[in-house]
Amino acid sequence: MSRRLILAVYTLLISVPILVIVGSSLKTTKELFAAPFGLPPHPTLDNYATVLGEQDLLRVLGNSVLVVSVSVPVTLLLGSLVAFAVARLPKWPSAVLFGVFAIGLAVPAQAIMIPQYVQFERLGLRNSLTGLILVDVVVTLPVAVFILAGFMRTLPPELYEAAEIDGAGPWATFRRIAVPVSYPSLAATAIFLLVMHWNDLLYPLLFIDDPEKRTLPLALLDFQGEYLTDYPLLFTGVVVASLPMVLAYAFLQRHFVAGITAGAVKG
Template sequence: MIRRAVLGVYALLIIVPLVVIAGGSLKTTRDLFADPFGLPTNPTLANYSTVLTDQNLLLVVRNSVTVVAVSVPVTLLLGSLVAFAVARLPRWPSRLLFGVFALGLAVPAQAIMIPQYVQFERLGLRDSLTGLILVNIVVTLPVAVFILAGFMRTLPGELYEAAEIDGAGPWASFWRIAVPVSLPSLAATAIFLVVMHWNDLLYPLLFIDDPGKRTLPLALLDFQGEYLTEYPLLFTGVVVASLPMVLAYAFLQRHFVAGITAGAVKG
C-alpha cells in the first residue's frame, strides 16, 4: 500500500509538469496566466506555427542534429573498443583500464570546465561545433564504457577461443563476435547518449557564442527575457525539442529494455 502511494506521488510529480507544458503550448499568454494548470479552453496552434516557421530555430535544430549524429557513433565506437579491451585483457590491466574510465564518472563535469575552456580556447576549438562534438565525446565516453563493459564481460570466453582457433585476431573477434552480440547493449547506450547530447545545455552555454552555432537547448533561452518570458513559446519549444526523444524511445523501447537487462545475469 505504501509502495503504491509513493509510486502514485512520483507519477504525479512527473505527469503534472508534462500536462502543464503540453497544455501551455496550446494557450495564449493571457490564458496561461489566467489558468496555468487548467486544460486549454480555446486551444491554438499559433505557438507551434511561430516556432516551426522561425528560421533561426530551424538552424539550431540542424546544429543539434549535427552534434548528435557525429558524437553518438564516435562515442559508441570508442566505448565499445575500450569495453572489449576491458573484457579481454588479463585481470589487473582490465581493472586498471576500467578504473581510469570509472574515474571519469566520479569527477563532476563542473570541476573540469575551466581547464577545458582554457584548453579549447588555446586550440581554437571554442565557439565551434567541432569543439562541442569533441567535448561531448570526452564527457560521455566513460558512460558508454561503463554500460558496454558490463555486458561484454558476460560474454563466454569460448566464443573468442573458437574464433582464435579459426584464425581470427582481436580485431576480427571484435567486429564479428563482440559487436553483433552486443547490439542490444549498443542500442541502449545509444539512447542514453542521444538524450544526453540532445538535452545538453551546460557545454553549449559555456563554449558557444556565435548565434549561428547554438544548439536547441541554448536557443530556448531566447524565450526568457530579463523582464518578460514568453512561456507559451517556451513550452512549445520544449515540446518540439522533446518530441524526437519521445519518438525514439517509443520505437526503440524493446532494444532499450533488452540492453539494460542483457548484462544483469551472466550467461
C-alpha cells in the first residue's frame, strides 16, 4: 500500500506541472494571468501557429535535429570503442585510459569555456553547427565511456576468448561480439546523450551568434524580454521542444530500462 501511495504522489508531482504547461499553452496572456492553474476557458492553437510560423521554430528545430542526429551517433561510436579498450586492456593500461576520461567528468564545463572559445575562434569553428557538434561530442564523451565501460567490464571473458579462437581480430570482436551484446546499454546511453544534447543551452549560448544557426533551447530565450515575458508563447515553445524527447522515450523505454539494469548483477 505504501508503495502505491508513493507512486501516486510521485505521479501527481510529475503530472501537475505538465498539465499546467500544456494548459497554459492553450490560453491567451489575459486568461493565463486570470487563472494560472485553471483549465483554458477558450482553448486556442494560436500560440502554436505563432511559434511554428512567426517565430520560425521549425527551422530552429531542424538545427537541433541536425546537431543531435550527428553528435549522438559519433559519441556512441567513440565511447563504445574506448569502453571496449578499457574492458579488454590489461589492468594498469585500462585504469589509466579510464582515468583520463574520468577526469573529464570531474572538470566543470565552466572552467574550460574560455580556452574552448579562444580555440574555436582560431579554428573558425565558432558560430557554426559543426563546431557545436564537435564540442557536444567532446563534452559528453566521458559520460558515454563511463556508462559503457561499466557494462562491457561485466561481459564474460569467454565471449572474447571464443572469438579469438575463431580467428577474429579486435575490430571483428568489437563489431560482432561487444556491440550486439551491449545493445541495451548502448540504447540507454543514447537516451542520456539525446537528452543532454537536445537540452544544451550553455554551448549554443557561448558559440552561436547567427540567428539562422540557433538551436531550440537558445530560441526559447527569445520569448523572455527584459521587462515582459510572453508566458503562453514560452510554454508553447517548451511543449514543442519537449515533444521529440517524449516520443523518443516512449519508443525506447523498454531499452532504457534494460540498459540501466544491465550489469547490475554480474553473471
